[in-house]
Amino acid sequence: MKVVIDTNCLLVSISRKSKYNWLFQALIDKKFELCLTTEILNEYEEIIDKYFSKETVEPVYEILTTASNIHKIEVSFKLQLIYHDPDDDKFVDCAFAGNANYIVTNDTHYDILKDIDFPRFNVITIQKFKEILENA
Numbered sequence: 001m002k003v004v005i006d007t008n009c010l011l012v013s014i015s016r017k018s019k020y021n022w023l024f025q026a027l028i029d030k031k032f033e034l035c036l037t038t039e040i041l042n043e044y045e046e047i048i049d050k051y052f053s054k055e056t057v058e059p060v061y062e063i064l065t066t067a068s069n070i071h072k073i074e075v076s077f078k079l080q081l082i083y084h085d086p087d088d089d090k091f092v093d094c095a096f097a098g099n100a101n102y103i104v105t106n107d108t109h110y111d112i113l114k115d116i117d118f119p120r121f122n123v124i125t126i127q128k129f130k131e132i133l134e135n136a
Helices: 007-013 021-028 038-051 054-066 086-097 108-115 126-134
Strands: 002-005 033-036 070-072 102-104
Touching: 002 007, 002 086, 007 021, 007 038, 007 126, 021 054, 021 126, 033 038, 033 086, 038 054, 038 086, 054 070, 086 102, 086 108, 102 126
Parallel strands: 002 033, 002 102, 033 070
Antiparallel strands: none
């Protein structure tokens, strides 16, 4: 199963004390494949750097750049579908180019994708993704 994870969902999953740590642990345990682009990876790193120590950031970044279930996607076009927050377009473009099964986010800006017939995107919350992993 290929997924694209919005930065906020990844961010809240890193700490072992977080109730969402199951997401980062599932990534480490290779329970799904993560699609990302250089642009997404740069955003992950920038945001994670703001909230975590260097001791935490380095192993996380190592996982995101070397794990066998991480797929580096090259995007050659921009769909420009998220009008309210164009910065989120990089996740949609990655999902489309990487043929991802899901975009995992709690951000309501992605709701606009429900009204688009093509391309179709499966946008799910972090909680719904947990249910999918538990039933896989």
